[in-house]
Amino acid sequence: MSVHQSSNIKRVTTHTLQEMKARGEKISMLTAYDYSMAGILDAAGIDIILVGDSASNVMAGHETTLPITLDQMIYHASSVVRAVKRAFVVVDIPFGSYQGNSSEALRSTIRIMKESGAHAVKVEGGAEIKESVTRILSAGVPVMGHLGLTPQSIYKFGTYTVRAKEEKEAEKLLSDAKVLEECGCFAIVLEKIPAKLAQKVSETVAIPVIGIGAGAYVDGQVLVVHDMLGITQEFQPRFLRQYADLRGTMLNAVENYIQDVKSKDFPNEKESY
Numbered sequence: 448m449s450v451h452q453s454s455n456i457k458r459v460t461t462h463t464l465q466e467m468k469a470r471g472e473k474i475s476m477l478t479a480y481d482y483s484m485a486g487i488l489d490a491a492g493i494d495i496i497l498v499g500d501s502a503s504n505v506m507a508g509h510e511t512t513l514p515i516t517l518d519q520m521i522y523h524a525s526s527v528v529r530a531v532k533r534a535f536v537v538v539d540i541p542f543g544s545y546q547g548n549s550s551e552a553l554r555s556t557i558r559i560m561k562e563s564g565a566h567a568v569k570v571e572g573g574a575e576i577k578e579s580v581t582r583i584l585s586a587g588v589p590v591m592g593h594l595g596l597t598p599q600s601i602y603k604f605g606t607y608t609v610r611a612k613e614e615k616e617a618e619k620l621l622s623d624a625k626v627l628e629e630c631g632c633f634a635i636v637l638e639k640i641p642a643k644l645a646q647k648v649s650e651t652v653a654i655p656v657i658g659i660g661a662g663a664y665v666d667g668q669v670l671v672v673h674d675m676l677g678i679t680q681e682f683q684p685r686f687l688r689q690y691a692d693l694r695g696t697m698l699n700a701v702e703n704y705i706q707d708v709k710s711k712d713f714p715n716e717k718e719s720y
């Protein structure tokens with residue numbers, strides 16, 4: 448342990464995650480984009496926090512993940528990192544900051560690592576981005592892959608339907624997973640694909656496979672935290688399990704506050720100086 452790290456909590460590393468797969472312990476992963484939320488996830492014992500480019504939807508209200516910038520991702524990531532004592536922090540490299548240009552991929556990664564203090568980056572795609580992945584890894588930065596439904600290329604597909612249902616697409620996905628493993632990726636996210644195919648990928652590659660809408664036979668699960676807490680409203684895909692109704696809870700609290708202000712119940716004497 449570094450002399451600068453005074454806490455005695457044992458941090459999750461790529462090595463920890465590899466060991467978890469080897470012994471069959473499932474990996475838990477959720478997104479976070481800010482200090483307060485990341486602190487709660489870390490305190491609960493989450494293994495991986497993803498600073499997802501879904502911040503573009505959830506935090507900024509955009510329709511897709513495409514508009515979010517590298518600067519904005521670094522702002523979210525640095526806020527998350529300041530809250531985390533144990534979890535492994537992975538940051539999505541945003542659209543336009545790595546595709547088709549390995550030098551730019553490396554430059555974006557170095558900015559993310561230097562300016563946020565995160566532990567790894569995530570990129571969408573397989574063979575097409577092999578050079579970028581290799582270049583990032585050559586700088587010593589762990590890379591998480593992302594295959595299946597890849598939201599940064601939504602306009603190429605036009606829909607958010609389940610991916611790799613056809614044999615040819617399934618073969619390409621399996622081959623991409625092998626490419627990512629050979630490049631040296633430490634893990635792969637599989638999004639919205641048939642459970643059978645996800646199982647096959649997980650059994651084929653030695654690195655951990657984390658699913659979102661990819662069934663139970665993978666090495667871990669990821670969800671967008673605002674979805675599973677019931678804060679987002681319209682996003683209700685079949686793969687989502689909602690663990691709370693925080694929107695309802697928060698609406699209720701805010702309505703009560705408004706009522707107390709209007710009725711002059713708040714503040715009372717004890718709440719005044």
Ligand SMILES: Nc1nc(=O)c2c([nH]1)NC[C@@H]1CN(c3ccc(C(=O)N[C@@H](CCC(=O)O)C(=O)O)cc3)CN21
Pocket residue numbers: 500501504505512596598606607608609639670671674679682683684685
């Ligand atoms: N709030 C949120 N949660 C997410 O999981 C998420 C984001 N945002 N933004 C980035 C990507 C986009 N993702 C998505 C988007 C849509 C579906 C989906 O299943 N949509 C429709 C089906 C559409 C169709 O069949 O054509 C649904 O059933 O809700 C799944 C994952 C996952 N990511």
Ligand SMILES: CC(C)C(=O)C(=O)O
Pocket residue numbers: 478497498499500501502539636638659669670671
């Ligand atoms: C849904 C996960 C895997 C993601 O990439 C994101 O939140 O941006």
Ligand SMILES: [Mg+2]
Pocket residue numbers: 499500501512539
């Ligand atoms: Mg993403």
